[in-house]
Amino acid sequence: xxxxxxxxxxxxxxxxxxxxxxxxxxxxxxxxxxxxxxxxxxxxxxxxxxxxxxxxxxxxxxxxxxxxxxxxxxxxxxxxxxxxxxxxxxxxxxxxxxxxxxxxxxxxxxxxxxxxxxxxxxxxxxxxxxxxxxxxxxxxxxxxxxxxxxxxxxxxxxxxxxxxxxxxxxxxxxxxxxxxxxxxxxxxxxxxxxxxxxxxxxxxxxxxxxxxxxxxxxxxxxxxxxxxxxxxxxxxxxxxxxxxxxxxxxxxxxxxxxxxxxxxxxxxxxxxxxxxxxxxxxxxxxxxxxxxxxxxxxxxxxxxxxxxxxxxxxxxxxxxxxxxxxxxxxxxxxxxxxxxxxxxxxxxxxxxxxxxxxxxxxxxxxxxxxxxxxxxxxxxxxxxxxxxxxxxxxxxxxxxxxxxxxxxxxxxxxxxxxxxxxxxxxxxxxxxxxxxxxxxxxxxxxxxxxxxxxxxxxxxxxxxxxxxxxxxxxxxxxxxxxxxxxxxxxxxxxxxxxxxxxx
Amino acid sequence: xxxxxxxxxxxxxxxxxxxxxxxxxxxxxxxxxxxxxxxxxxxxxxxxxxxxxxxxxxxxxxxxxxxxxxxxxxxxxxxxxxxxxxxxxxxxxxxxxxxxxxxxxxxxxxxxxxxxxxxxxxxxxxxxxxxxxxxxxxxxxxxxxxxxxxxxxxxxxxxxxxxxxxxxxxxxxxxxxxxxxxxxxxxxxxxxxxxxxxxxxxxxxxxxxxxxxxxxxxxxxxxxxxxxxxxxxxxxxxxxxxxxxxxxxxxxxxxxxxxxxxxxxxxxxxxxxxxxxxxxxxxxxxxxxxxxxxxxxxxxxxxxxxxxxxxxxxxxxx
Numbered sequence: 001x002x003x004x005x006x007x008x009x010x011x012x013x014x015x016x017x018x019x020x021x022x023x024x025x026x027x028x029x030x031x032x033x034x035x036x037x038x039x040x041x042x043x044x045x046x047x048x049x050x051x052x053x054x055x056x057x058x059x060x061x062x063x064x065x066x067x068x069x070x071x072x073x074x075x076x077x078x079x080x081x082x083x084x085x086x087x088x089x090x091x092x093x094x095x096x097x098x099x100x101x102x103x104x105x106x107x108x109x110x111x112x113x114x115x116x117x118x119x120x121x122x123x124x125x126x127x128x129x130x131x132x133x134x135x136x137x138x139x140x141x142x143x144x145x146x147x148x149x150x151x152x153x154x155x156x157x158x159x160x161x162x163x164x165x166x167x168x169x170x171x172x173x174x175x176x177x178x179x180x181x182x183x184x185x186x187x188x189x190x191x192x193x194x195x196x197x198x199x200x201x202x203x204x205x206x207x208x209x210x211x212x213x214x215x216x217x218x219x220x221x222x223x224x225x226x227x228x229x230x231x232x233x234x235x236x237x238x239x240x241x242x243x244x245x246x247x248x249x250x251x252x253x254x255x256x257x258x259x260x261x262x263x264x265x266x267x268x269x270x271x272x273x274x275x276x277x278x279x280x281x282x283x284x285x286x287x288x289x290x291x292x293x294x295x296x297x298x299x300x301x302x303x304x305x306x307x308x309x310x311x312x313x314x315x316x317x318x319x320x321x322x323x324x325x326x327x328x329x330x331x332x333x334x335x336x337x338x339x340x341x342x343x344x345x346x347x348x349x350x351x352x353x354x355x356x357x358x359x360x361x362x363x364x365x366x367x368x369x370x371x372x373x374x375x376x377x378x379x380x381x382x383x384x385x386x387x388x389x390x391x392x393x394x395x396x397x398x399x400x401x402x403x404x405x406x407x408x409x410x411x412x413x414x415x416x417x418x419x420x421x422x423x424x425x426x427x428x429x430x431x432x433x434x435x436x437x438x439x440x441x442x443x444x445x446x447x448x449x450x451x452x453x454x455x456x457x458x459x460x461x462x463x464x465x466x467x468x469x470x471x472x473x474x475x476x477x478x479x480x481x482x483x484x485x486x487x488x489x490x491x492x493x494x495x496x497x498x499x500x501x502x503x
Numbered sequence: 504x505x506x507x508x509x510x511x512x513x514x515x516x517x518x519x520x521x522x523x524x525x526x527x528x529x530x531x532x533x534x535x536x537x538x539x540x541x542x543x544x545x546x547x548x549x550x551x552x553x554x555x556x557x558x559x560x561x562x563x564x565x566x567x568x569x570x571x572x573x574x575x576x577x578x579x580x581x582x583x584x585x586x587x588x589x590x591x592x593x594x595x596x597x598x599x600x601x602x603x604x605x606x607x608x609x610x611x612x613x614x615x616x617x618x619x620x621x622x623x624x625x626x627x628x629x630x631x632x633x634x635x636x637x638x639x640x641x642x643x644x645x646x647x648x649x650x651x652x653x654x655x656x657x658x659x660x661x662x663x664x665x666x667x668x669x670x671x672x673x674x675x676x677x678x679x680x681x682x683x684x685x686x687x688x689x690x691x692x693x694x695x696x697x698x699x700x701x702x703x704x705x706x707x708x709x710x711x712x713x714x715x716x717x718x719x720x721x722x723x724x725x726x727x728x729x730x731x732x733x734x735x736x737x738x739x740x741x742x743x744x745x746x747x748x749x750x751x752x753x754x755x756x757x758x759x760x761x762x763x764x765x766x767x768x769x770x771x772x773x774x775x776x777x778x779x780x781x782x783x784x785x786x787x788x789x790x791x792x793x794x795x796x797x798x799x800x801x802x803x804x805x806x807x808x809x810x811x812x813x814x815x816x817x818x819x820x821x
Contacts, residue, residue, distance in 0.1 A: 343701075348768050353697075360693055364689070370690055370693070
């Protein structure tokens with residue numbers, strides 16, 4: 001390799017509220033290099049790419065492009081400097097055609113200043129032919145499957161003459177054949193001297209396509225190595241960290257109880273295929289899966305956020321139709337969403353109102369008037385029990401930290417007094433201290449007989465608190481872990497294993 | 504008050520509105536002796552009763568992040584239906600009011616249906632409904648003025664309590680109090696703020712968002728019906744041309760009162776102040792013999808300015 005860096009980060013640090021997301025990160029990448037970026041969820045990968053792309057501003061540190069210091073204050077500036085990012089949520093315009101999307105903002109014009117459609121179409125077709133991509137260039141992007149959209153996104157980066165392409169888990173929704181196309185596209189980028197940062201959880205892909213690998217853990221850059229010089233096992237160890245803290249907070253070795261929720265053959269479009277499982281009363285049941293596994297979607301199906309296509313749900317022995325959240329609440333199932341800001345909190349309302357909103361009709365008199373005293377008493381009980389830090393009950397929730405907001409949302413489900421509580425990514429974006437508070441709240445709830453279903457991508461947290469863990473892969477049940485099987489290293493190896501079939 | 508609380512108080516959207524209102528009153532009383540008289544104050548109260556009532560319903564609609572631009576047409580339809588029936592059958596006051604509330608509520612229900620069931624953006628759904636309702640009003644009366652109304656028809660709009668206080672203003676005050684109680688003491692209101700603040704989160708919290716939105720549009724319609732009756736009673740006749748500026752004025756009053764057009768926040772009592780700012784300005788300008796064309800320009804500027812301030816505020820907070 002040339003030895004000249006395209007991009008270099010020096011001493012980059014970034015924190016959110018009191019949560020250090022990145023500490024003192026040094027990173028560099030050369031033109032034509034394909035770098036894998038590995039780390040567990042919450043290790044700081046996303047934060048790092050967002051800083052490179054100009055979405056976030058680093059708190060301190062410097063960024064160099066071609067060894068010149070630069071500031072990238074927004075994504076447009078990043079693009080102008082040759083940095084393209086393909087996020088998991090593709091930012092293509094669904095109503096425009098493939099060609100229009102690819103040339104968006106860099107449309108070719110003919111001598112008269114009109115759009116040169118012929119030339120643009122020819123260029124796209126040539127690129128697709130060379131990559132053996134079979135996509136109609138006139139199709140609307142929104143009508144294409146996700147895999148094809150991704151290919152379009154890469155083609156867009158190529159035509160925009162990106163010098164660094166960052167791909168955030170590009171493979172999570174691809175079949176093996178589509179993966180081949182992705183590899184082909186990456187190899188061609190490499191030939192064009194484009195640097196690539198490749199984020200994935202699948203180690204076999206790292207060996208297949210990457211030259212070098214950088215491992216992040218807890219916001220710290222652990223190591224950068226040549227892929228040919230590192231063993232798979234070592235990679236995993238570096239990712240998890242030496243002190244694999246297998247201390248379970250849940251002290252129950254095994255747990256048994258009557259079945260309270262049972263799911264049979266749940267199907268949901270591309271996300272879930274014939275998923276069946278039973279949850280016992282009073283247990284903490286984990287549903288584990290990476291992006292694209294269907295875990296998040298399963299949580300939403302159980303609460304009726306997305307109606308299932310086929311399958312059956314029984315709660316406490318009775319078959320139930322759960323088509324919308326109010327149905328779920330009616331059958332004693334409540335839910336804490338994973339997107340706290342978008343789907344959880346009412347930013348302008350007070351912490352108190354946020355906490356009681358689901359159960360608010362418990363506090364009204366016959367004529368529909370609220371009993372403010374009762375509301376406050378119920379709320380204050382949870383403030384004390386959970387240690388929620390607030391200035392006053394009337395403080396708008398938007399000014400609280402993520403951890404305190406999450407506690408208020410858990411209080412919301414407990415106030416609604418349901419038997420079953422589903423939490424989607426229970427500690428997403430929360431600092432370590434609050435994480436442990438939340439774990440102990442959940443363990444307490446289970447002791448009191450509540451049934452907890454925790455959907456998460458983080459093995460560590462599920463291992464700490466769950467009685468059983470159900471792993472999903474590609475929308476199917478992969479394995480159910482109980483007793484001694486609940487071990488971080490065992491589950492992690494399974495999660496990264498290539499096989500997609502059930503054991 | 505702590506320093507932070509003081510700061511929050513001055514930054515509070517209500518504070519600026521009070522200052523503007525007081526300034527207007529001071530300026531007009533200096534310029535004209537006729538302004539700050541009991542007689543003129545009562546005139547302002549009477550003239551703005553319908554607007555105050557209307558802006559109560561509008562505040563709730565805007566808190567949900569919606570808007571109702573059909574209130575003008577709705578008023579016309581309520582007015583015509585009620586006045587034709589009243590004249591035909593010599594109906595008592597309460598029955599007349601009841602007809603207005605019923606017709607207004609039905610139009611509101613149609614709005615709610617369009618917004619929730621068909622998913623039409625409130626702005627467009629209610630503009631369409633405005634035209635439908637006014638058109639129906641003209642069809643019913645054939646464009647004619649419904650005159651020769653029974654004497655009691657004029658009581659609520661023209662009558663005075665103790666010979667000084669307009670009955671219409673008393674009714675408006677009662678409506679404000681009722682709305683304040685709903686706003687401060689019901690689960691319905693908390694859910695309304697919740698929908699405006701984050702509709703998705705509201706849905707996930709088990710709130711039946713569609714049904715709640717429908718109720719809010721119905722409530723707006725019913726409120727509009729009451730305003731329509733009072734307005735017609737003040738005029739003494741039934742006109743299909745009433746309320747052409749009403750949706751404009753009600754939105755302006757609400758936004759002037761600090762209710763964010765983006766939804767999720769706002770207070771009905773502030774809309775009262777907003778309504779009186781509009782009222783005072785036009786009363787003042789009329790006393791000063793400013794032509795109605797100039798008043799039209801002033802009105803438009805006030806709306807743009809107040810929404811502009813709100814938008815800039817929202818952007819700063821974001």
